[in-house]
Amino acid sequence: MNAMTSTPFRCTVTPNTGGRTDAERDAVLADPGFGRHFTDHMFLAEWTPETGWADARVVPYGPLSLDPATAVLHYAQEIFEGLKAYRHADDSVWCFRPEDNAERMQRSAHRLALPELPTDWFTGSIEALVAADAAWVPSGEETSLYLRPFMFASEAFLGVRPSQHVTYSVIASPAGAYFPGGLKPVDIWLSEEYSRAGAGGTGAAKCGGNYASSLLPQQEATRNGCQQVAFLDSVEHRWVEELGGMNLYFVQADGSIVTPELSGSILEGITRSSIITLAADLGHDVVERRVSIDEWRDGVADGTITEVFACGTAAVVTPVGRLKWDGGEAVSADGDAGKVTHEIRSALVDIQYGRAEDRHGWMTRVA
Ligand SMILES: *Cc1c(COP(=O)(O)O)cnc(C)c1O
Numbered sequence: 001m002n003a004m005t006s007t008p009f010r011c012t013v014t015p016n017t018g019g020r021t022d023a024e025r026d027a028v029l030a031d032p033g034f035g036r037h038f039t040d041h042m043f044l045a046e047w048t049p050e051t052g053w054a055d056a057r058v059v060p061y062g063p064l065s066l067d068p069a070t071a072v073l074h075y076a077q078e079i080f081e082g083l084k085a086y087r088h089a090d091d092s093v094w095c096f097r098p099e100d101n102a103e104r105m106q107r108s109a110h111r112l113a114l115p116e117l118p119t120d121w122f123t124g125s126i127e128a129l130v131a132a133d134a135a136w137v138p139s140g141e142e143t144s145l146y147l148r149p150f151m152f153a154s155e156a157f158l159g160v161r162p163s164q165h166v167t168y169s170v171i172a173s174p175a176g177a178y179f180p181g182g183l184k185p186v187d188i189w190l191s192e193e194y195s196r197a198g199a200g201g202t203g204a205a206k207c208g209g210n211y212a213s214s215l216l217p218q219q220e221a222t223r224n225g226c227q228q229v230a231f232l233d234s235v236e237h238r239w240v241e242e243l244g245g246m247n248l249y250f251v252q253a254d255g256s257i258v259t260p261e262l263s264g265s266i267l268e269g270i271t272r273s274s275i276i277t278l279a280a281d282l283g284h285d286v287v288e289r290r291v292s293i294d295e296w297r298d299g300v301a302d303g304t305i306t307e308v309f310a311c312g313t314a315a316v317v318t319p320v321g322r323l324k325w326d327g328g329e330a331v332s333a334d335g336d337a338g339k340v341t342h343e344i345r346s347a348l349v350d351i352q353y354g355r356a357e358d359r360h361g362w363m364t365r366v367a
Contacts (some may be wrong), residue, residue: 018059088354185321189221195234203265307338
């Protein structure tokens with residue numbers, strides 16, 4: 001399933017003649033929210049064993065028509081990515097480490113027995129869609145165009161085997177500032193009953209199935225007044241893994257920064273990996289190792305841990321206020337984010353928005 005087509009990326013564009021007017025688009029961009037509005041175009045391509053990846057095209061945004069027997073609807077053979085396009089002060093538009101998203105999607109595809117999409121097809125699809133919808137990249141502070149590449153089993157067949165027809169698509173959604181009124185800590189519910197992923201499972205793949213299994217514990221979090229849920233390892237229920245869609249960081253009193261090591265069941269976030277580099281640039285010792293739930297609870301209580309934050313593309317860096325569980329809570333930040341959290345967040349978004357030098361070559365111009 002892993003053979004990559006060697007066809008070079010070439011894309012046709014069918015402009016949307018019935019798209020939104022400038023006034024309608026401006027109304028959306030004035031208050032985009034997150035994941036609510038979509039641009040006028042979408043990218044599509046298909047794969048079969050005979051053709052490899054083929055028929056790359058930008059077409060008007062609209063519903064997909066699926067046979068009720070389409071494999072993804074039954075067996076969840078699906079993966080996705082998430083990245084943003086940022087408008088810089090000179091009006092150019094840039095993506096952050098898109099090749100890393102391409103490579104992660106290839107690893108996810110491998111785990112889900114889907115065909116890998118070559119890196120030039122991935123970056124080509126992003127560039128083609130952003131070019132068609134460049135007017136949808138907002139220009140307000142900390143706004144962006146969120147890009148959602150995804151791939152799914154599109155063969156109409158109920159037999160259980162890897163799909164012989166696969167669809168790859170990219171849609172785009174303007175995103176407002178995640179924290180319009182400044183960084184506000186989120187409260188996190190510790191899921192003691194459920195795990196997100198297990199050894200040998202799909203935890204390291206970015207697949208919809210992982211999210212499906214995180215929704216029930218997420219509901220439990222909401223019932224307990226928390227915005228996010230933290231998962232532990234599935235064997236000992238002791239080692240901190242991550243949130244439903246964000247990785248975790250712990251700032252120690254000595255200035256060092258700890259993040260749970262990649263265990264095979266943790267998703268390797270591109271934000272997580274960028275922070276490893278940036279925190280070191282800022283003079284912090286960065287350590288990837290196992291972190292137990294007791295270390296988190298006790299560390300916050302006795303001051304060994306001074307700040308906790310979560311990170312991912314959508315919310316960038318999110319301070320953690322309190323960790324709650326059935327019968328108790330541990331408070332790491334009341335009201336405002338800590339100094340190191342602010343410092344790391346600024347270092348990252350300043351690169352993404354072109355306000356700081358891109359010393360690591362992370363930015364790619366797309367429009
Ligand atoms: C996407 C995702 C992340 C964050 O990854 P980024 O590349 O930083 O956006 C973390 N955890 C899970 C489970 C994810 O799906």
